[in-house]
Amino acid sequence: MRREIPLVITFVVGMIVLLARIFTAADGGEFILAKWAGELTDWVIIVSAFAVGLASVNLFRIHGDIVARKRPGWINSLTLLAAIVVFAVIGIAARFGAGPFFSELNQNLYDSIISPLGAAMFAILAFYIASAAYRAFRMRNLEASVMLFAAILVMLGRAPVGELIWNQFPSIANWLVDIPNTVGQRAIMIGAAIGGFATSLRILLGIERGHLGGVE
Amino acid sequence: MDWKKLQNIDRRIIYILLILATAVPMIRPLAIPLSTGPSVHKFYQIMDAIPAGEKVLFSLDYAPSGAPDVHPQALAVMKHMMNKGVGVVFISFWEAGPMFGEQLIRAYEEQGYEYGVHFANLGYVPGGESAIKRFGEDVAGQVSRDFRNNPVSSLPIMQGIKDTRDFAAVICFSAGNPGVQEWVRQVQGPLGINLLAGAVTVSVPQYMPYVDAGQVKAMLAGLRGAAEYETVSGNPGPSVAKMDAQSLGHLIIIAFIIVGNIAFFMDKKKQ
Incomplete structure (x- = not known):
């Protein structure tokens, strides 16, 4: 039971929050699952507030002990x-x-x-x-050289003095941030989102049980 | 020449030169001209189009560590909003945020602006991403009392505010998480709010996809973003002066990188 109850709670809570985002009420009003999901999200906020208090108690316990024993x-x-x-x-x-x-x-x-x-x-x-x-910034190989030049160009493009040296530095810096950077960031974000979704699904279905604190 | 030595300059020399490069322009500004980019112009135009009497929300999601980069942005936009007669409401999902809200407010209170009418500080809401989601969809339901312990329902500026769609714009001034990404995921996407961002410089590359996709309408990037906003709004202020220090700091770093690489290649050639 120590394993089954947390798994059931995780599944039920996870599905409520997930389905509340997918389905809407037929009449356009508030969907019952959305109401429940809102309540559950409020619980997260309350637990977070308690976490602040718990952290304070913990600090007093640990550091109070250090002071008492004059460590x-x-x-x-x-x-x-x-x-x-x-x-x-x-x-x-x-x-x-x-x-x-x-x-x-x-x-x-x-x-x-x-x-x-x-x-x-x-x-x-x-x-x-x-x-x-x-x-660390040494032109040891091609990859390091590309990174070095990109860093210098962005630094010069972002600081007003760079523009004073050559007025095209800001355009080059903007291009580097807007195009190659955005493409790379987007790829990382989409990859991480798919990974996050897969992990969430594993947790919901009880395949991933790390959050149960090692209970087998 | 001892190229090995040039590859390994004592870090104290680097530190001293960097201190001089950043401190001298703060004491004696060099007035290096500053151009303004399209993102800041877009940001300014969106804010400038908000009619007097409307309200905007500042989400102050930063701590003292990121404040030198982000707080000047909030100062510049606040000044613009106050000059236009637009009300500003503050909320924070970082515990340090409300104190920055008070810093922003106090200067205007001394000028005769009234708390609760021209601005209000709703304080800190714990819970990170979950808190942003719930606040986004139910402002009054999440914060019953403001940072000064007034009932939120008694504040004139909060009349007519149910959820974040009732603000003409929401600006997330962010130095990390929770911040811009959480606002996009939990509020901008589902509710379609008019979201803008003020980001700490290191986070700018991370937020660019959201700007590119139009989820974040415009973004101020670090201290430079604040300096550009001050320039565009015709109120050059402290951020512009600080950019001189940043310029010289960048130059020092670039100079050391070049010296290190020349020494590296000369040493390799010698061998």
Whole structure:
């Protein structure tokens, strides 16, 4: 039963959502399956909201243990837990109308701490990419050469300075992105969609059982 | 000449040159001329054709990491909409999104625009693709209170909004998933909404098939898209200045690639 019940639930729920998209009500009104599919999709949203809470509990459990046992790096764990508590308290107070002070504080904390930190972390990538491009982009063979020239042309075409050097760089970059890239992306997307459909069908029919967590 | 050494320049030298190339133009803009592409013109024309009093939806699906590339687009389009008298409603399927909505709103509140009349921030809806689907087909049913805890039904801007077809346009400012692809799959396809996109630069190639197919009517590509939009709308702003930094950054990377390849070939020839 531990295997059959989840398989039946998966099949029934999957078929409701699938058929709701295929069939419509004869009178043009709301089809009963569409209503059920809507309800089921709402459940996904509710479960996702719970997942956020579960993640917080998990963080407290793991990092609370590190702090309690004073394991190496416990100060980092303590900082993380303190940040969660401070941001959660201020955020909840701001959200539920505790006054303009909390709203201002919430926004200022975000604008002055989280926003610049996040942007800085991402900006560091530019340095790694510059270093990696210099080391990896070598014309070792035909394929590498094609990739190298395409990358340089797109870089020059996208930056205003490229246009200053030669006014045809943007047209070439646009062509590369619009034609060869779109063709390749479309092929990947269609392939992935067919693969996704086949996997979904296997799950619905109970052939693929990985989602059951290894229950045999 | 030591070609081996030229193939292996200390990364710190690359980092220092890249810092200089990006920081100097930010302090002292070079004013490199910027041309505007057809996609941005199309985007602008669609937005400019929306009559005053209509409403558009901004789906702010990005976090601080992607914000330097995407947020300037939202700023530029917001400015255009406010100047035209078009209402803007914000929603987000990324938890960081509502804070960017507040950033966009506050500047206009200080100028006398009214929350709930000219704009509203509906906050964050968890659930990724499923949430986008349900929000797309039933806006009021999914969000009962906005980010400031007001009942959504009490906001004048939300009157007459049942589903996303009631917005003159939906613009997904996206730095990844959930974002443009989910909006196309779950809302644009079934409901036929007027969907536009503002994408982080690295995602642009991925979204091109949707633009090509007409599912996404027009797209702004990264910071350059924002800079072009500012230029087309006659309000050159901070994004245009930042493009100088991007230009010099690209030049530095290209210069290092060329140096690396010359050294590689000379070394090979020597051997």
